[in-house]
Structures are given as C-alpha cells and as structure tokens.
Amino acid sequence: MPDNMDFDSTVDNRTPIHPQLLAKKQAILAELRNSTDILKALADPYRQDILMMFMLDKRLNVSQVVERSRLSRPAISHHLKILKQAGVLDSRKEATEVYYSLTREDSIVIRLRRLLDAVEALENDPDKTYERLSGPLPKESD
Numbered sequence: 001m002p003d004n005m006d007f008d009s010t011v012d013n014r015t016p017i018h019p020q021l022l023a024k025k026q027a028i029l030a031e032l033r034n035s036t037d038i039l040k041a042l043a044d045p046y047r048q049d050i051l052m053m054f055m056l057d058k059r060l061n062v063s064q065v066v067e068r069s070r071l072s073r074p075a076i077s078h079h080l081k082i083l084k085q086a087g088v089l090d091s092r093k094e095a096t097e098v099y100y101s102l103t104r105e106d107s108i109v110i111r112l113r114r115l116l117d118a119v120e121a122l123e124n125d126p127d128k129t130y131e132r133l134s135g136p137l138p139k140e141s142d
Helices: 019-034 036-042 045-056 062-067 073-085 108-123
Strands: 089-094 097-102
Touching: 019 036, 019 108, 036 045, 036 073, 036 108, 045 073, 045 097, 062 073, 062 097, 073 089, 073 097
Parallel strands: none
Antiparallel strands: 089 097
C-alpha cells in the first residue's frame, strides 16, 4: 500500500475510497466521541428513568427525584451527578436546594441529532459502496 494512504483509504487494498466518504466517516467518529459521555450516562436504566422524570417536570430537586424512585438519596445524587457531568442536566442552587433541569444549550437532543445527521450523511451518500471485503483484513505493518 502506498505510504500516503492509510488503511481506511481503500476498500480492498486496490479500490480507493472517495475522499468525501472518508471525511463523513471522520465526522461520525468526531460526533461519536463527542457523545460518549451522553451515551454512557444513558446506558444505565436508572438514569433513563431519572431522565424521563424531567420529560414531565421542568425542574426537580434531589428530594423530588427520590420520592419518585426506589433508589436511595445517595444513589439518586450519584446518578444526577453523572447526568450533569455528561451535559444532560444542569443544576441551579436556590437557597438550600439544588434544582436540576434538562440542559437547554447544546442539549442532549441537539448533540444526538448531530450524531444521527453525520451517520445519515454517510449512509445516504451516493459514492458509498456496498461491496465487502471477501478475504481477511490486511495486517498492519509495523
């Protein structure tokens, strides 16, 4: 393989892949990496349940979430922290209470939409080939 081509630049070591397809693949990878924290946060069923609580209420404090859950207060606090760190929730302290709400700027919907848009752009690209490698993948040279 020529030195100026990486493994992704050909389908079968002979047929070059269109540069726009490679760019779209890189866009998917970038959006996927940008979405990793969200995807990890949403992988947990308890956090999914907590997220659904915010679909009906604009804001909730820890006590309100605990009242609607089977989990302990420390467990709820842990899950809220993960959702906040992933950018799914925002928090605001009012007096002695911390209220959580869905993130509005660069929301989960916007971030996941960007990922889906990148996937759709590659999936619907007319230059995409549907041929598959028939043999084993070539080994990387050291």
